[in-house]
Amino acid sequence: FRMHPISIPTIEKISPECVPLWLDLLPALSGEDTTKSFFQELVNILLSYVCKSFRRSSKVLDFHHPHQLREGLEGFSLELPDQPENLEQLLVDCRDTLKYGVKTGHPRFFNQLSSGLDVIGLAGEWLTSTANTNMFTYEVSPVFILMEEILLKKMQEIVGWSEEEGDGVFCPGGTMSNLYSVLLARYHFFPEVKTKGMTALPRLILFTSAHSHYSVKKSAAVLGIGSDNVVVVKCNDRGKMIPAELESSIITAKDQGCVPFYVNATAGTTVYGAFDPLNAIADICESHGLWLHVDAAWGGGLLMSNLHRVKLQGIERAWSVTWNPHKMMGAPLQCSAILGLLKDCNQMCAEYLFQTDKHYDTSYDTGDKTIQCGRHVDVFKLWLMWKAKGSEGFESQVNKCLENAEHLFDKLKQRPDFELVFKSKPEHSNVCFWYIPPGLRNMSPGPERNRRLHEVAPKIKAKMMEQGMAMIGYQPLGDKVNFFRCVFSNPATQTEDVDYLLEEIASLGHDICIRD
Amino acid sequence: FRMHPISIPTIEKISPECVPLWLDLLPALSGEDTTKSFFQELVNILLSYVCKSFRRSSKVLDFHHPHQLREGLEGFSLELPDQPENLEQLLVDCRDTLKYGVKTGHPRFFNQLSSGLDVIGLAGEWLTSTANTNMFTYEVSPVFILMEEILLKKMQEIVGWSEEEGDGVFCPGGTMSNLYSVLLARYHFFPEVKTKGMTALPRLILFTSAHSHYSVKKSAAVLGIGSDNVVVVKCNDRGKMIPAELESSIITAKDQGCVPFYVNATAGTTVYGAFDPLNAIADICESHGLWLHVDAAWGGGLLMSNLHRVKLQGIERAWSVTWNPHKMMGAPLQCSAILGLLKDCNQMCAEYLFQTDKHYDTSYDTGDKTIQCGRHVDVFKLWLMWKAKGSEGFESQVNKCLENAEHLFDKLKQRPDFELVFKSKPEHSNVCFWYIPPGLRNMSPGPERNRRLHEVAPKIKAKMMEQGMAMIGYQPLGDKVNFFRCVFSNPATQTEDVDYLLEEIASLGHDICIRD
Incomplete structure (x- = not known):
């Protein structure tokens, strides 16, 4: 391992004629x-x-108001030109972008x-x-696809699932991961929703705590379930869902002729950092036959610590888990996993994109299990x-x-x-x-x-x-x-x-x- | 602009004891x-x-089958260790990752x-x-938020929209952008769907061509509309939607008591690269009062060319447009825009995340218009x-x-x-x-x-x-x-x-x- 200390030279001002443009960069011949x-x-x-x-x-x-930045601070213009800027100016732009961030x-x-x-x-x-490259097929992302599989397996193992329970995908953020969980639950109980839509279904009810992330409500709105059908369960002073409140809410919903199907328990709330009592909630979900999702976007990182993982006791009983390594584990943005059996929930079998007659095991092509098509690595x-x-x-x-x-x-x-x-x-x-x-x-x-x-x-x-x-x-x-x-x-x-x-x-x- | 040619040194093998670990990197004191x-x-x-x-x-x-890569080619192990690897080994891992990609x-x-x-x-x-950083608020992404606004305005101008028509957001891929378009259309005609869900709505019908991207169907499945409610309109030999077929499909759907609301026209199909006749389709949408979305994920780049933009004539009549600069414009993955009025379609007003009593103009906080929360730059x-x-x-x-x-x-x-x-x-x-x-x-x-x-x-x-x-x-x-x-x-x-x-x-x- 050799040390090559880097000097930070200033960019010298040269007359514009000598300054290279983008056309002088690769793929230019020289x-x-x-x-x-x-x-x-x-x-x-x-x-x-x-x-x-x-x-x-x-x-x-170095704070500036929007109008100040728009006006162009010290010549830092955000406007898009018709003609190219030279490479020197681009580097100045890069420096300024960081400076005002x-x-x-x-x-x-x-x-x-x-x-x-x-x-x-x-x-x-x-x-x-x-x-x-793109995560949709093994043929363009062989190494990354395998790394994803290995990471997901490892995370599932840490959650406490057996090998067979595993599947999942990395998504653009915890809100998308939580949206996946609702999608998975709905498809599990009502697979016909994929083709027939919500019109064919009874009124479905979701449960989440008052301190949970707003993405559960947003998912209900997006997925056509409706945010009114998210029952907000009371928390104690510490921001933890009260299991007895959950159970009575479920019973009330049933009494009203609705169909409870999904409970989101939070492991690490956004504001208080509270952990819902997962085992007590899992017991209730089991007795009522509901899907248990654990939103451990924030708290999942604690699973890495032998000292603190006890706070997530019961997470192994979840049917799906959101865990964002870009939060407590410090991974750069974005890095969020939804763990759970995706199987054919999102499958559309677009043969024109995901050919099954290729010469390798096409079960490694992940494109058809996601709700994206192209997917960032x-x-x-x-x-x-x-x-x-x-x-x-x-x-x-x-x-x-x-x-x-x-x-x-x-x-x-x-x-x-x-x-x-x-x-x-x-x-x-x-x-x-x-x-x-x-x-x-x-x-x-x-x-x-x-x-x-x-x-x-x-x-x-x-x-x-x-x-x-x-x-x-x-x-x-x-x-x-x-x-x-x-x-x-x-x-x-x-x-x-x-x-x-x-x-x-x-x-x-x-x-x-x-x-x- | 100074030239500093870079030599590509090989990594010298040094005995492991002297080799730095991650703990020797920043934030370590020295x-x-x-x-x-x-x-x-x-x-x-x-x-x-x-x-x-x-x-x-x-x-x-350099192709290898999944099992070959998993077995560890030339010592390239994908498995995750309990103990740290040294920095030299990490660099070898990086080299191998690229080598087998x-x-x-x-x-x-x-x-x-x-x-x-x-x-x-x-x-x-x-x-x-x-x-x-993260695109959800101006306070953590002042420069990037403004750049997004400027890029979206520019793209809208190129599409041919006036200043007021503009809004939009960059999303993780064209499928998500198309999903946004369906969401926008549904909310436009039936704003109550956000709170009440699809159960409160009549049977909605979408139209897209046989050669269009499968994401329209996928969106219908995800959003609770149901993929059966996507009517696939016939194309001519060249892969272009036949307007007369569209119109008769709309009439048939109405006759069946369904509610047509959305037409996806494709500007640049995935396989043939065909452009649907946008003006003819826009005429039909206008006469039937339907939302016109143009999926120009692939074809949008042609708008940059005075020679070729004629192929997208009529795109200015669309109510929403998908345009992926990561395709024809060569931007790295991912870079996909949905253009269209997002307004309050996705708003949840989570005050605990998006405070409105901050000291700057919080209309620049984009988090609440998206279906994500955190969003990559x-x-x-x-x-x-x-x-x-x-x-x-x-x-x-x-x-x-x-x-x-x-x-x-x-x-x-x-x-x-x-x-x-x-x-x-x-x-x-x-x-x-x-x-x-x-x-x-x-x-x-x-x-x-x-x-x-x-x-x-x-x-x-x-x-x-x-x-x-x-x-x-x-x-x-x-x-x-x-x-x-x-x-x-x-x-x-x-x-x-x-x-x-x-x-x-x-x-x-x-x-x-x-x-x-």
Whole structure:
């Protein structure tokens, strides 16, 4: 392994006539050298960005409003030309694109469930785009198709399924994975829906918790079931579905002449990071003959940790599982798996695309099991990360994120200027809290305090984004007014960053004006 | 613009103890140098692959059956370890992954509608993955969100829509874009479907041609409309929808008490590359009050050419359009746009994800108009390509692909060992033909000749893949037995490659055995 330190040269200004254009790159006959030089310059820009992303002295973002960016900051024009730009200008465009973006890999970016910049995963993405192929057939993606199969099997094994139960596919995001689960369940109970449509079916009812992701409702809307037919089951204070509420909702739906068929249990809710009690829910699904889906988009990563996987006990009883390695496992966007028997749910047998008289085993052509046709290669980055870290590497990453959450929780408990949204220790890496500005600290609870408190987080976030040194999300939920949600999925984040975040919020929030 | 020629060093074998692991890379404290060196080695591998992809002397693929790859060729193990592999081994894995894959950018890869390796697009993808962010909100993707808006507006302008008609989104593939179109149409006529589901609706009927993409049927199945409710309209010999057939199908459906609501017209069919007569179809849609969708996934690229855009005349009358720049415009996979008014079709107003009290104009948060939640950044590569080439660059690429098709067509007409599937000049870059082996040349047309002819293309393709010097697809269609479909979307392809393909097919096909 040789070290070749890369210098980051600046692009020299040369008169435009000498500057190469895209036509000088491959496939031009003598395009190899120009192509390599162009990529070398690009790689310098990209690696400089990568290094900066990890430096605490650099900003997370340099915020501008849409109209400012549209007007062309410092000559950065977003408009599309009729004539070509030269390669030098393109590199400047690339630099500017990164400059005005958000460093989602920065150790102080706490804004999303997906954060961090895994450099092995990044290497995997660069290779994936260089290979530029499609997951629909083995003939154009032999290696990636097998990697997908191996990854899915491994994930199923980790979920706790036997070999035969396995199948699945990587989809463009957790919402699509959840949509697949509803599709699978509907087809399982009513295979005629594929040809006859919903008109031939009774009124179907789905169940999901009040804290679950909105994709269950969206799926019902898209699939023609209707979002009104999603029954929202009550949660306890901690954001966990209450099994008794689920059971009574099922009975009520049956009494009304509807047909319950699907329950979504969440393993790691978006805001609280709560885990629904999977075994209790699985018992209810079994006794009523319902499909159990577990949305572990966010919580699935905890399966990699011997310390934390107990929180998903019962997941092996699910009929389908969503698990997004692009969240807790740090894979670059997107990487989301739906696990479950796809079989012929989506099959259309378009022989003109998926010939069965080819000379290899065409059961490896995955195109006909998906609801896409062409499909991006989302697996290689995860495969490469798994090779690089081993299962153990993922375990240590996950544990570290949860340690950061516990650190934040402990700090918050000690501070009088913050208030926790729920008092119990976080189960996942989500920590939810309010900052209480001086003027609100002695107000008694009630609508007036709530009204004011609701304005605090947006105001602090706005100032934080303008300043650009950290980023965190907020939201209201149920009867709770706007509160911050801090999440940890970035292995670059250290406890010092957690401490920094609290100081930052307190200092930005200390002097904000809240209207009387 | 400085030239930095890159040497491609071989990876030296060093004793395993000294070899860095992933833990030595960023975010490790002193990880910058190791990270840069690792990427430099990777980039050497990737650029060497890119250069090879364009060399005619290199193979398109090195075919192996699934079981061979699974067994681990020359130590290339696909299995996922518990313990980390070192960085050197990862680079070997990367090299092997490319080695056993398919060079979709090779000038002699004719297998798919998406081919070619656009190096500017590739640069765009490397940057996209380095930025590693998500299209759902402006706050995490300010630049990309604006680029998407600008690209969509430009594409709408090219389609011929006025400013106000515009909206849209980039989706993971043309099938998803077509699915959006059905969703939009259904919501337009029956907005209650979102909450009440299909049960509240009459029996809806969709229309699409016999040569259209199967995604219309798949969408009907997924969306709960049912694939039986897709009426397949007859085409003429050239694969174009017959307007009179469409109209009579609509009337028949109405007579049966069903509700026609949606017509898909194809601009560039998958196999023949045929363009449906859009104006005639638009007239019918207007008179019956139906939604007109134009699936220009494949043909949309021709809009960039002043010479060829006439073939899509009438597309401006469509209510929604699918257009995949990853096909004819050569953008890396995936890059597919659905154009049309999304408005509140998919909106769920999940305030816990899409807060409206943020300090910027939140109409730029696109998450709630899509059926995904998180969404990959598919726009930057196209934006960068547009900057690099200008609209004019795309025009010349498209024209060149169609010239190649015409060259192939002219050659085929002259050769006695080949037979065209249809005699007229190709409208798009698809050219469909049979190779006729010596034993079949004097057989009279009929079932026996057809049975034998059906076996020819698969046998030739199998041999071609084993040899690895070119790749082309085949399929049956309607009453036509297996024939080759050659498509041109790779600007690297020259007429010499077209000539090579014919010689290759003839030489592989000359001696094949067809069972009596």
